[in-house]
Amino acid sequence: MEKIVSRNFGQKDSHRLENYLKDNGYEAARKALTQMTPAQVIDEVKKSNLRGLGGAGFPTGTKWSFIPQANPKPKYLVINADEGEPGTFKDKYILEQDPHALLEGIVITCYAIGSHKAYIYIRGEYIKSLETMQTAVDEAYRGKYLGKAIMGTGFDIDVVVHPGAGAYICGEETALLESLEGKKGFPRLKPPFPAVVGLFGCPTVINNVETIACVPPIINKGAEWYAKLGSEKNGGNRLFCVSGHVVKPGVYELPNGTTLREIIYNHAGGIPNGRKLKAVVPGGISAPILTPDQIDVKMDFDSLKAIGSMAGSGGIIVMDDTTDMVWAAMIVARFFAFESCGQCSPCREGSGWVYRNIKRLYQGHARPHDLNNLPGIVNNIGGNTICAFGDAVTMSVGSYVSKFRSEFEAKISGRVCQI
Amino acid sequence: MPNLIIDGKQIEVPAGTTIIQAADKLGIDIPRYCYHPALPVSGNCRICMVEVEKQPKLQIACYTPVADGMVVKTNSPKVVEAHKTVLEFLLVNHPVDCPVCDQAGECKLQDYYMEHGRYDSRLSDVKVRKEKKAFSIGPTVMLDQERCILCTRCVRFTDNITKTSEFGVFSRGDHSQLDVYPGKQLDNNYSGNVVDICPVGALTDKDFRFKCRVWYLAQTKSVCPGCSMGCNITLEWDKSRPHQHKKARVMRLRPRHNPDVNDYWMCDQGRYNYHFIDDNRIQHPQLKDDLISWDQAIDTIVIVLKSLHNSNNTNRTGVLASAQLTNEDLFVIRKFFKGTLKGAQVDFRVPEKLGDSDHFLIKADKNPNTAGAFSILQPDAEVDKIVQKARAGEIDLLYVFGHDLVKLFGKDVVGQIAKKVKLFVYQGSNVNDTCSYAHLNLPSSVYAEKEGTFTNCQKRVQRIWPAFLPLGEAKDDWEIISLLSTKLGTSLAYQNSQAIFKDIAATLAPFSEMSYEKLSDKGMILKAS
Numbered sequence: 001m002e003k004i005v006s007r008n009f010g011q012k013d014s015h016r017l018e019n020y021l022k023d024n025g026y027e028a029a030r031k032a033l034t035q036m037t038p039a040q041v042i043d044e045v046k047k048s049n050l051r052g053l054g055g056a057g058f059p060t061g062t063k064w065s066f067i068p069q070a071n072p073k074p075k076y077l078v079i080n081a082d083e084g085e086p087g088t089f090k091d092k093y094i095l096e097q098d099p100h101a102l103l104e105g106i107v108i109t110c111y112a113i114g115s116h117k118a119y120i121y122i123r124g125e126y127i128k129s130l131e132t133m134q135t136a137v138d139e140a141y142r143g144k145y146l147g148k149a150i151m152g153t154g155f156d157i158d159v160v161v162h163p164g165a166g167a168y169i170c171g172e173e174t175a176l177l178e179s180l181e182g183k184k185g186f187p188r189l190k191p192p193f194p195a196v197v198g199l200f201g202c203p204t205v206i207n208n209v210e211t212i213a214c215v216p217p218i219i220n221k222g223a224e225w226y227a228k229l230g231s232e233k234n235g236g237n238r239l240f241c242v243s244g245h246v247v248k249p250g251v252y253e254l255p256n257g258t259t260l261r262e263i264i265y266n267h268a269g270g271i272p273n274g275r276k277l278k279a280v281v282p283g284g285i286s287a288p289i290l291t292p293d294q295i296d297v298k299m300d301f302d303s304l305k306a307i308g309s310m311a312g313s314g315g316i317i318v319m320d321d322t323t324d325m326v327w328a329a330m331i332v333a334r335f336f337a338f339e340s341c342g343q344c345s346p347c348r349e350g351s352g353w354v355y356r357n358i359k360r361l362y363q364g365h366a367r368p369h370d371l372n373n374l375p376g377i378v379n380n381i382g383g384n385t386i387c388a389f390g391d392a393v394t395m396s397v398g399s400y401v402s403k404f405r406s407e408f409e410a411k412i413s414g415r416v417c418q419i
Numbered sequence: 420m421p422n423l424i425i426d427g428k429q430i431e432v433p434a435g436t437t438i439i440q441a442a443d444k445l446g447i448d449i450p451r452y453c454y455h456p457a458l459p460v461s462g463n464c465r466i467c468m469v470e471v472e473k474q475p476k477l478q479i480a481c482y483t484p485v486a487d488g489m490v491v492k493t494n495s496p497k498v499v500e501a502h503k504t505v506l507e508f509l510l511v512n513h514p515v516d517c518p519v520c521d522q523a524g525e526c527k528l529q530d531y532y533m534e535h536g537r538y539d540s541r542l543s544d545v546k547v548r549k550e551k552k553a554f555s556i557g558p559t560v561m562l563d564q565e566r567c568i569l570c571t572r573c574v575r576f577t578d579n580i581t582k583t584s585e586f587g588v589f590s591r592g593d594h595s596q597l598d599v600y601p602g603k604q605l606d607n608n609y610s611g612n613v614v615d616i617c618p619v620g621a622l623t624d625k626d627f628r629f630k631c632r633v634w635y636l637a638q639t640k641s642v643c644p645g646c647s648m649g650c651n652i653t654l655e656w657d658k659s660r661p662h663q664h665k666k667a668r669v670m671r672l673r674p675r676h677n678p679d680v681n682d683y684w685m686c687d688q689g690r691y692n693y694h695f696i697d698d699n700r701i702q703h704p705q706l707k708d709d710l711i712s713w714d715q716a717i718d719t720i721v722i723v724l725k726s727l728h729n730s731n732n733t734n735r736t737g738v739l740a741s742a743q744l745t746n747e748d749l750f751v752i753r754k755f756f757k758g759t760l761k762g763a764q765v766d767f768r769v770p771e772k773l774g775d776s777d778h779f780l781i782k783a784d785k786n787p788n789t790a791g792a793f794s795i796l797q798p799d800a801e802v803d804k805i806v807q808k809a810r811a812g813e814i815d816l817l818y819v820f821g822h823d824l825v826k827l828f829g830k831d832v833v834g835q836i837a838k839k840v841k842l843f844v845y846q847g848s849n850v851n852d853t854c855s856y857a858h859l860n861l862p863s864s865v866y867a868e869k870e871g872t873f874t875n876c877q878k879r880v881q882r883i884w885p886a887f888l889p890l891g892e893a894k895d896d897w898e899i900i901s902l903l904s905t906k907l908g909t910s911l912a913y914q915n916s917q918a919i920f921k922d923i924a925a926t927l928a929p930f931s932e933m934s935y936e937k938l939s940d941k942g943m944i945l946k947a948s
Binding site: 167184189337338339340341342343344345346348349350351352353356357360369370373377380383384385386 | 460462463464465466468476477482501504505507508509511512541542543544545547568569588590591592593594595
């Protein structure tokens with residue numbers, strides 16, 4: 001199978017400009033800037049069925065077309081490299097092993113949306129990614145792939161690498177914008193959406209690293225080629241991050257629509273020591289958990305949505321039959337309680353309450369009414385908050401309780417867990 | 420203009436109006452914590468959720484703009500459930516220490532829980548502990564972090580209204596806490612307003628806390644007499660417990676909404692300037708060292724007036740009126756001293772130093788009725804000349820309304836005056852240094868005891884209402900002058916201040932279209948003459 005985004009992973013000094021150039025590097029950018037109009041670029045991306053790979057799966061070309069070109073304000077491209085979703089570590093690979101693929105994608109995207117400035121907002125803990133990315137940006141400036149009148153065209157583009165400060169919520173696009181503006185990372189009320197009022201009040205496109213890294217190959221090889229790789233409405237390949245109880249954890253580039261079973265058993269080498277699969281998170285910790293009978297699902301946005309979960313960020317967390325699901329739920333709840341930004345009341349107060357409730361269950365201090373109340377409390381958070389964080393708490397934690405209720409019940413009144 | 424239906428009632432509002440604003444216009448009360456009409460929308464409390472037809476999720480009314488044909492429900496079972504839900508969340512880490520909380524009785528957590536509470540509590544966990552309880556954050560306000568529901572009204576007030584930005588929300592998640600920035604204090608001229616807008620007991624007023632439970636308070640509409648801005652206020656006074664707080668009646672002042680004057684705000688100087696209403700009052704007429712009756716007091720003045728009249732010397736009368744007086748007082752002063760008693764020298768423009776001011780509500784002129792005094796008295800005598808004449812023995816009756824001449828002209832000058840003039844009358848509400856020099860002290864009522872009007876620096880005539888009876892034997896200034904006039908045989912025949920105002924409107928062109936009914940709560944601007 002042809003690898004696209006991960007084609008340069010693992011090769012020596014793949015992050016260097018000279019190596020990137022050997023393989024037709026920046027030729028897609030040259031093609032877009034010299035042979036295509038911005039509208040043609042957007043059209044091509046629309047036809048490719050490329051969808052936002054940060055987790056929401058919004059059609060990328062459509063998102064770009066929302067930028068109001070008549071607006072006299074500057075337009076911005078912001079790359080979301082905050083990658084904070086537990087179970088997700090794909091963008092890190094791109095940032096560190098193929099930063100020029102991202103930069104080339106940035107050049108094409110900026111051209112398409114009429115932007116001359118892009119920010120790459122990189123998770124603060126990603127020290128090496130920050131360094132590699134900055135080195136690549138410097139190289140690109142020297143090689144005239146960034147800066148004034150790049151590659152002999154009249155197009156100007158500046159790219160700024162900006163480190164985050166360690167908050168999961170800053171992966172939420174409007175919180176990211178606030179953070180980038182130097183404020184506390186609180187998600188904004190919507191509408192207006194960033195395409196109209198974004199960074200510094202200007203029209204802004206925010207895309208995930210992997211999404212933008214997919215753009216150069218689409219321009220090079222055409223939308224039809226890319227669309228054919230994936231499933232019906234979800235073109236191309238995707239980087240799946242497999243972690244947990246598997247023989248070979250890691251990042252796997254596979255076509256959208258590959259089944260979860262195939263990823264776990266064929267590519268990641270199955271469960272170690274002959275253990276049985278108990279549960280699997282298909283798309284980062286926010287995605288509702290799946291049971292073994294659901295793993296024949298196709299891994300694309302629509303198929304996962306159809307069975308009540310989500311493709312999310314592509315972070316697959318595999319749990320075998322040694323896993324205490326109450327403990328797992330507690331870890332998830334603790335994460336959300338710790339990372340809630342605290343802006344709106346249901347999420348701020350609810351996430352901590354849910355965590356303390358599950359912790360009490362896990363520690364064997366809970367009474368039956370604690371478990372009976374839990375689903376209701378969890379449900380009250382989602383749908384009532386400013387951003388999707390609240391929905392994530394409801395969907396993910398809720399799925400542990402509903403699918404593994406017997407394990408929760410076993411924790412009550414001094415009864416010991418069956419495992 | 421979009422036309423929509425809220426709870427079955429139809430309303431047409433300008434485009435861009437939010438649902439909560441439209442509901443407010445209809446008098447439909449949507450619960451709110453973070454929303455305040457004068458502050459930018461934050462949308463964080465989530466209690467104002469309403470059901471909008473054809474929308475799958477509940478919408479927050481404070482942020483959702485109206486649309487034509489929209490159908491909104493503010494009390495459907497789904498909405499009520501959302502209220503319960505949000506209230507429950509807000510109480511997860513709230514101490515529920517209402518018995519010792521000064522906000523009790525005017526707390527929105529209490530109010531909304533009464534309406535839509537879950538009542539059977541599901542909260543059995545240990546609460547998140549926050550550091551600062553009963554913590555002073557400045558000269559006027561106390562902070563209680565664990566009572567705070569993080570609605571950020573105070574943050575937005577100091578960011579957007581005072582632009583002093585003392586407040587911030589620190590930390591994250593359910594450890595978030597409201598605080599002032601390190602090294603900062605809440606110390607601006609409008610700090611007391613954050614207590615008014617705090618919907619819970621997180622910010623309480625040092626001046627007011629633990630003085631009086633709010634359910635003992637009566638409210639009377641008034642206008643702040645502290646400067647020429649004339650901020651609309653509410654006097655809150657203890658109606659039933661005279662044994663409390665040295666018998667003080669007024670417990671606190673709060674701003675009253677008037678979009679054309681002070682919006683929802685008032686300054687701290689005005690807010691805490693109420694103790695004079697109950698403290699240090701002149702309560703009885705006093706001639707030299709003797710307390711006397713009103714009859715005796717009036718007679719004392721009338722004897723002097725008659726002798727001046729008989730000797731054609733009424734021009735040897737000096738009157739220092741005051742811009743602290745109401746339009747009604749000033750009109751009666753004008754009628755009596757400039758009409759009945761021809762030739763008296765009347766002015767109110769004492770050489771006061773200008774006070775501090777800003778570009779918001781604080782004006783340098785610390786009198787509430789300078790504009791009114793100008794248009795009613797039309798003064799031309801000049802206070803300095805009256806004082807000089809009094810020192811030179813060219814004045815026989817000096818009638819001073821409320822001014823502290825000692826502060827304005829010094830002890831020596833006032834001492835000389837007291838020796839030279841035949842009768843030195845001081846008519847005022849509170850004791851000051853001038854009282855001991857005056858021959859006759861007459862107790863007058865303060866604004867909180869009066870009905871009348873003030874004209875502010877915008878030339879807006881605004882009503883004040885009496886909260887309670889004058890202290891001791893004090894009388895309204897106009898009433899005292901009326902007594903003088905009657906005793907002199909020329910009755911002014913005013914029954915009350917409304918009758919005086921009718922006469923003002925009939926006599927003076929700038930007031931010609933006004934009446935108490937028309938002035939109502941918001942006042943009217945003087946007509947240019």
